[in-house]
Amino acid sequence: MPHAVPHQHDHAHCIIDALTRADALCGARGARLTSVRRRVLELVWTSHRPRGAYAILDDLSQEGGKPTAPLTVYRALEFLVEQGLVHRIESLNAYIGCITPGGAHAGQFLVCERCGTAVELDDPCVREAIRAAATGRGFLVHRPTVEVCGVCPDCQEPSL
Amino acid sequence: MPHAVPHQHDHAHCIIDALTRADALCGARGARLTSVRRRVLELVWTSHRPRGAYAILDDLSQEGGKPTAPLTVYRALEFLVEQGLVHRIESLNAYIGCITPGGAHAGQFLVCERCGTAVELDDPCVREAIRAAATGRGFLVHRPTVEVCGVCPDCQEPSL
């Protein structure tokens, strides 16, 4: 079975793609993708595992001579989340790059508890089931969050 | 339309019910619902809004002469979550009493961003849609989390 994000892949390509799309989207919207924001986005994309704000902070602090303040990172992350370029994984207090920026944003994730990889979904059945359950109770949906903790295919079969 | 948890209701009854069920469940399981744990459960049930660990901590510190340590609360919460008596709302870093302890635990919540009330669901369509989406990708579900941020019926119509 093909995996959404194989453990082995050309990740540099993922990063370049993400930055390119971010440039295009922000350009079209008139949003300012400043150097700090762009760099934070790049650091979020370090892997397909959600990264904590302080991990990104440490990276930033290492490259510049002077240490970066937490607020710098949080403000950049806030911008990136607003622009739909980054998602926040609530159950991990961490951030991951969006694979479909500018498009649908269901906020559905399969998070592997072994390797830490988070795969983003936009499953229409899930989306619709939640919408129906909520509106059936008179609840106005603003931001649905689905985070499924479990074991990804690659981590289920150690011998293969 | 009837609401799952009306703003006006006999909440003392909710608390008594929750404690009674907790006593019965722990008794049947041989789990020790000690005085601290029971008191924390009661404080979680202060309202139908998720409460932070430190809010509970403050309550505990006020009643006893000496301040309570965070660990005391976190250990009690850990026990209560393990026993299925309390749920953790990931998106709020807060805790809320389970309305169906001992039964199904889908971990689905409608969280009102105005009044803070969280209503627990166990919608079979949502549950099944998530299961299907995950297993269809070879993902082994361990703990699904659904937290829908939005506006509850009571908060949608200020004039009524």
Next chain:
DNA sequence: GCTCTGATGTTATATGGTGACATCTGTTAT
């Protein structure tokens, strides 16, 4: 060049959560 707006820097602090180890308390076996 001036000015305004939005972005960033700085400092301090709030909030949420654990590790390590000592002590206590209730249960069980003798």
Next chain:
DNA sequence: ATAACAGATGTCACCATATAACATCAGAGC
């Protein structure tokens, strides 16, 4: 009864996550 044990709690120190308040800076439009 009591020794011995396991699980629960206390204590202290600390790490991790996030934000408030205010000053300063940089770029866009006039």
